[in-house]
Amino acid sequence: MHFLKDDDLTPEAQLAVLDLAAEMKADRFAHRPLAGPRTVAVLFDKPSTRTRISFAVGVAELGGQPLVIDAAGSQMGRGEPIEDTARVLSRQVAAIVWRTHGQERVEAMAAASRVPVVNALTDEYHPCQILADLQTIRERTGRLAGLTLAYVGDGANNMAHSYLLGGAVAGLHVRVAAPEGYLPDPAIVAAAERAAAGTGGSVQVTTSAEKAAEGADVLATDTWVSMGQDPAEKDARVAALMPYQVNADLLARAAGTAFVLHCLPAYRGLEITAEVIDGPRSAAWDQAENRLHAQKALLAHLLGAAG
Numbered sequence: 001m002h003f004l005k006d007d008d009l010t011p012e013a014q015l016a017v018l019d020l021a022a023e024m025k026a027d028r029f030a031h032r033p034l035a036g037p038r039t040v041a042v043l044f045d046k047p048s049t050r051t052r053i054s055f056a057v058g059v060a061e062l063g064g065q066p067l068v069i070d071a072a073g074s075q076m077g078r079g080e081p082i083e084d085t086a087r088v089l090s091r092q093v094a095a096i097v098w099r100t101h102g103q104e105r106v107e108a109m110a111a112a113s114r115v116p117v118v119n120a121l122t123d124e125y126h127p128c129q130i131l132a133d134l135q136t137i138r139e140r141t142g143r144l145a146g147l148t149l150a151y152v153g154d155g156a157n158n159m160a161h162s163y164l165l166g167g168a169v170a171g172l173h174v175r176v177a178a179p180e181g182y183l184p185d186p187a188i189v190a191a192a193e194r195a196a197a198g199t200g201g202s203v204q205v206t207t208s209a210e211k212a213a214e215g216a217d218v219l220a221t222d223t224w225v226s227m228g229q230d231p232a233e234k235d236a237r238v239a240a241l242m243p244y245q246v247n248a249d250l251l252a253r254a255a256g257t258a259f260v261l262h263c264l265p266a267y268r269g270l271e272i273t274a275e276v277i278d279g280p281r282s283a284a285w286d287q288a289e290n291r292l293h294a295q296k297a298l299l300a301h302l303l304g305a306a307g
């Protein structure tokens with residue numbers, strides 16, 4: 001079983017992972033399902049701080065051994081096929097975690113792998129982050145289904161897509177606000193609508209940040225220039241997205257109890273103001289910590305080893 005996008009977990013499985021993540025957070029060193037140690041390969045085609053650290057620490061805490069590889073330094077960086085890499089790795093490791101470019105690359109790895117493959121971020125999805133974010137929301141509110149999450153900013157990036165899909169699986173009412181040209185992939189919106197139909201959630205895409213934020217329980221955003229995007233586009237992106245900044249005025253439209261999610265790294269003064277991300281309603285640091293707990297639970301779930 002692989003975890004390549006958010007709806008690879010059924011609503012029941014997603015909840016089981018979140019329950020286990022809470023248990024693992026409460027008793028951090030009690031679960032050692034990777035004792036042996038079993039090895040987990042963690043591969044990076046793009047930079048990372050949180051994902052790199054949380055998988056390395058998490059695998060070690062589960063009793064396993066993390067093998068963190070920058071793909072550029074491996075034969076993959078010289079063009080060895082993904083399928084051959086999958087065959088070689090999956091004879092030796094218990095799971096493969098990979099941050100890369102197109103979604104088709106993790107799909108190719110999974111198709112040729114005998115062991116679970118985990119998407120540690122692609123251009124299209126960031127499903128591990130959404131598990132950590134759902135854990136964070138649950139900790140603060142005690143529930144998920146029925147809450148409204150408004151994501152404001154670049155609606156066409158991995159975080160927007162994973163909030164749509166993973167949020168729908170969790171039964172959230174997900175609103176995405178972005179300008180024309182930055183709207184989510186319609187195929188992913190449709191997949192999220194299908195998931196929401198089964199969980200009582202809903203999906204709404206709008207060009208109005210104010211409308212999306214109105215009464216929301218959770219307000220989320222992400223960088224306006226994602227890894228792999230052309231830095232030369234930055235000025236045009238900033239101009240188009242500035243009306244979608246998460247600032248005190250936008251937050252004032254959300255519920256009085258609302259808090260703010262940002263997966264980090266944050267660019268203060270662009271997608272979010274310093275006042276908000278460094279303020280009392282920011283949940284960013286809990287999110288970053290919960291990457292550890294959520295991913296430990298995910299690995300235990302995928303390896304059928306919750307112990």
Ligand code: CP
Nearest residue numbers: 048049050051263264
């Ligand atoms: N949020 C996140 O995935 O951070 P990194 O890019 O530092 O891993």
Ligand code: NVA
Nearest residue numbers: 157159222226227264
């Ligand atoms: N959308 C961002 C997320 C970083 C964790 C990116 O892909 O760069």
